[in-house]
Amino acid sequence: MTLSGKVWKYGDNVDTDVIIPARYLNMSAPEELARHCMEDLDPTFAGRVQPGDIIVAGENFGCGSSREHAPLAIKGAGVSCVIARSFARIFYRNAINIGLPILECAEAVDDCEPGDVLTVDLTAGAITNARNGRTYRTAPFPPFVMAIIAAGGLVPYTRERLQRAGARGGSPTR
Amino acid sequence: MGHTLAEKIIAAHVVDEDGVPAPREVWPGDLVEVSVDLVLANDITAPIAIGEFERLGVARVFDPERVVLVPDHFTPNKDIKSAEQCRLMREFARAQELPHYFEVGRLGIEHVLLPEQGLVAPGDIVVGADSHTCTYGALGALATGMGSTDIAVAMATGRVWLRVPETLRILYRGQLRPWVDGKDLILYTIGQIGVSGAHYQAIEFAGPAVERLPMAGRFTMANMAIEAGAKAGLFAVDDLTRAYLRGRTERGVVYDADPDAAYARVVEIDAGAIEPQVAFPHLPENARPARTAGHIAIHQVVIGSCTNGRIEDLRVAADILRGRQVHPAVRCIIIPGSQQVYLDALAEGLLEAFVRAGAVVSTPTCGPCLGGHMGILAQGERAVSTTNRNFRGRMGHPDSEVYLAGPAVAAASALAGRIATPEEVLA
Numbered sequence: 001m002t003l004s005g006k007v008w009k010y011g012d013n014v015d016t017d018v019i020i021p022a023r024y025l026n027m028s029a030p031e032e033l034a035r036h037c038m039e040d041l042d043p044t045f046a047g048r049v050q051p052g053d054i055i056v057a058g059e060n061f062g063c064g065s066s067r068e069h070a071p072l073a074i075k076g077a078g079v080s081c082v083i084a085r086s087f088a089r090i091f092y093r094n095a096i097n098i099g100l101p102i103l104e105c106a107e108a109v110d111d112c113e114p115g116d117v118l119t120v121d122l123t124a125g126a127i128t129n130a131r132n133g134r135t136y137r138t139a140p141f142p143p144f145v146m147a148i149i150a151a152g153g154l155v156p157y158t159r160e161r162l163q164r165a166g167a168r169g170g171s172p173t174r
Numbered sequence: 175m176g177h178t179l180a181e182k183i184i185a186a187h188v189v190d191e192d193g194v195p196a197p198r199e200v201w202p203g204d205l206v207e208v209s210v211d212l213v214l215a216n217d218i219t220a221p222i223a224i225g226e227f228e229r230l231g232v233a234r235v236f237d238p239e240r241v242v243l244v245p246d247h248f249t250p251n252k253d254i255k256s257a258e259q260c261r262l263m264r265e266f267a268r269a270q271e272l273p274h275y276f277e278v279g280r281l282g283i284e285h286v287l288l289p290e291q292g293l294v295a296p297g298d299i300v301v302g303a304d305s306h307t308c309t310y311g312a313l314g315a316l317a318t319g320m321g322s323t324d325i326a327v328a329m330a331t332g333r334v335w336l337r338v339p340e341t342l343r344i345l346y347r348g349q350l351r352p353w354v355d356g357k358d359l360i361l362y363t364i365g366q367i368g369v370s371g372a373h374y375q376a377i378e379f380a381g382p383a384v385e386r387l388p389m390a391g392r393f394t395m396a397n398m399a400i401e402a403g404a405k406a407g408l409f410a411v412d413d414l415t416r417a418y419l420r421g422r423t424e425r426g427v428v429y430d431a432d433p434d435a436a437y438a439r440v441v442e443i444d445a446g447a448i449e450p451q452v453a454f455p456h457l458p459e460n461a462r463p464a465r466t467a468g469h470i471a472i473h474q475v476v477i478g479s480c481t482n483g484r485i486e487d488l489r490v491a492a493d494i495l496r497g498r499q500v501h502p503a504v505r506c507i508i509i510p511g512s513q514q515v516y517l518d519a520l521a522e523g524l525l526e527a528f529v530r531a532g533a534v535v536s537t538p539t540c541g542p543c544l545g546g547h548m549g550i551l552a553q554g555e556r557a558v559s560t561t562n563r564n565f566r567g568r569m570g571h572p573d574s575e576v577y578l579a580g581p582a583v584a585a586a587s588a589l590a591g592r593i594a595t596p597e598e599v600l601a
Contacts, residue, residue: 013369017545017566017567017568018565018566018572021545026252026255028259040567041566059370060370060403063369063370063403064563066302066303066304066305066319067219067321068303068321071321088373089373090305090400093320093321094321094323097323098323144205154327155226155229158330159229159230159231165191
């Protein structure tokens with residue numbers, strides 16, 4: 001699976017309060033949340049982001065609140081992928097669970113500038129920067145996490161598992 | 175090689191493909207599926223979780239006794255959209271016949287409420303769609319925050335997948351100074367290790383200074399483990415824990431870390447050297463002694479939240495505010511963490527002391543902590559708050575500022591109209 005898009009670059013510790021401020025947590029539809037995505041960090045983002053664009057950030061992206069509204073807002077805004085030096089753990093789980101691709105790659109982040117165009121091969125774990133022609137490698141996801149991504153998120157993955165367990169005569173819900 | 179507290183609790187909860195208990199030794203980095211003892215969501219996170227639950231095609235939650243729903247964030251309903259979210263949650267609780275749905279008037283801020291109600295026991299695995307679920311580590315439980323989709327699957331199956339975390343052990347030595355409590359210890363600690371200093375790890379809080387720390391202070395410390403990036407923050411169960419649990423729950427399995435457990439890192443802190451702290455905007459790691467803050471005029475003080483909304487916290491605030499007057503330029507908002515805390519504060523005369531001092535007392539709610547309602551900041555305004563996050567825009571306008579502190583510094587600052595220590599205002 002290959003993605004390509006223009007880079008929006010941010011720094012370290014981008015927290016979920018700036019990704020989607022709490023004043024918008026009285027709703028949960030991705031397209032509504034998307035209108036306020038990154039609002040308190042970069043008020044221009046929501047109006048200018050194009051489908052396929054890529055967010056690139058530093059350490060600890062998505063720290064703070066467990067609100068799934070944060071990856072939903074990013075996905076709803078049409079962002080194809082988030083690349084960071086590192087992710088906060090709840091955001092990491094949430095992004096995988098809802099099917100938002102995320103990659104950890106410090107080198108690709110450090111070399112990248114706003115407006116660069118990146119091409120990402122998720123299966124191979126490769127990121128190519130069109131400006132400098134370099135290709136960066138990322139660590140592959142563990143097979144278990146890859147299976148969730150392949151199923152399209154945790155809900156379809158679990159639904160399939162429950163059906164298989166039911167067919168085996170297992171007790172899917174204890 | 176021995177095991178840490180987190181490893182032992184996870185090991186005891188491992189299940190196989192069909193959800194059948196299959197306890198086994200685990201090591202950091204292992205990906206395992208575990209059974210959960212309690213699943214939690216609130217009025218912000220439950221609506222998404224309920225939607226995902228319905229997509230799973232499962233009719234009933236795995237065990238109604240173990241699914242807890244608390245509408246605490248935007249309640250009493252702050253607007254029509256919030257009211258709709260609460261209604262969705264209430265209807266789900268009714269349809270699923272959940273005994274632990276807590277309605278306004280009978281609730282509390284979730285992480286004050288659940289331990290108080292005896293819903294969490296030592297050795298439990300608790301998952302909550304709220305990042306401060308880690309609070310229950312104070313009871314020797316492995317408790318961690320997750321998103322709504324994880325919680326939907328946990329509600330349906332009673333299981334979650336976990337990566338076994340490495341453990342960071344923090345040893346607190348020495349005797350605490352006057353006015354220093356759990357909040358000062360944890361702010362100082364985050365100042366030392368940073369907001370990702372315990373990235374993906376479990377923290378074990380240990381050492382003589384925390385062995386003497388009352389439960390309220392332990393809840394405060396475990397609560398903010400997430401602010402160092404941790405998955406969980408745990409305390410060993412001791413006599414103080416047992417005294418707290420008495421009359422609340424009979425359940426629980428007590429685990430102790432092995433003396434030869436393998437830690438990712440051990441940090442030693444001289445707790446006797448720690449002064450009352452304040453964390454400057456916009457990260458909890460910007461902690462420094464409140465004494466060195468300089469002249470920072472403030473507009474609002476908030477005393478409450480899942481971090482510091484317990485009766486012990488209100489007593490500290492009352493000791494400072496009683497018989498004095500909140501500074502004319504300051505709005506001081508006090509929020510008991512639960513109906514029980516409210517009643518206790520009433521019986522002890524704390525609420526009268528607050529109101530006579532010129533503070534306002536609110537019903538239990540997360541409200542201002544996350545910029546929801548009940549105390550939003552305008553552009554350029556500054557607050558001293560006993561809450562847990564001071565991110566940009568956290569309590570209102572993106573150009574407002576939050577300074578984190580414990581109840582003593584917050585109450586002192588309310589009197590002084592600027593960041594102040596208790597010694598300054600009581601002199």
